[in-house]
Amino acid sequence: MPLRKNILLVSYYFPPLGMGGVGRPYSLFKYLPDYGYDVTVLTVKTILYPEYDHSLLAGVDKAKIARTGSFDPARLLYLVGLRNKKALESSLLRKGGWLYFPDSKRGWNLLATPRAKNIIKQKNIAAVITTTPPPSSHLIGMKLKKQ
Numbered sequence: 491m492p493l494r495k496n497i498l499l500v501s502y503y504f505p506p507l508g509m510g511g512v513g514r515p516y517s518l519f520k521y522l523p524d525y526g527y528d529v530t531v532l533t534v535k536t537i538l539y540p541e542y543d544h545s546l547l548a549g550v551d552k553a554k555i556a557r558t559g560s561f562d563p564a565r566l567l568y569l570v571g572l573r574n575k576k577a578l579e580s581s582l583l584r585k586g587g588w589l590y591f592p593d594s595k596r597g598w599n600l601l602a603t604p605r606a607k608n609i610i611k612q613k614n615i616a617a618v619i620t621t622t623p624p625p626s627s628h629l630i631g632m633k634l635k636k637q
Contacts, residue, residue, distance in 0.1 A: 495616040497527045498609055500602065500630050502595050503623060504533035504555070508543035515621050516546060519554075530613055532556045532606055534598050537564035558605045561597030562590075595624035603630050610634070 501515035515531065522529045535557045559565065590596050609615065620631035 498615045498618045499531045500620040505546035506542045506544045508541035538567040558601040562595045593624040596626040
């Protein structure tokens with residue numbers, strides 16, 4: 491039997507979030523093992539989001555899903571229980587837009603990058619795949635590559 495390789499998939503949008511943005515990362519997580527890869531996904535904890543589909547996680551090995559907190563507006567809104575995402579997000583972008591370059595999810599990088607480093611060490615990761623949206627996910631991969 492050929493040696494399996496460990497892959498880290500970095501994806502902000504992942505089930506139980508629903509809608510179109512989760513299709514690619516979910517399919518990579520689900521089908522890469524058929525081709526000899528063990529996939530661990532790094533994603534965000536629960537956020538304020540319009541659609542959830544918990545059925546996507548049925549039968550999934552949840553031990554292979556690592557979730558981190560975030561300082562992005564969608565996560566902060568969820569934590570404080572607010573529901574007017576548009577108003578707060580636009581206010582944050584006006585007051586500190588540079589903090590959210592290239593997108594409003596950049597606040598996830600602060601917690602996701604160190605967690606990714608730990609996963610790489612613990613699981614002997616051979617490759618890291620980053621996927622968008624959001625584009626700031628690729629900044630995590632860039633930092634990991636430099637180190």
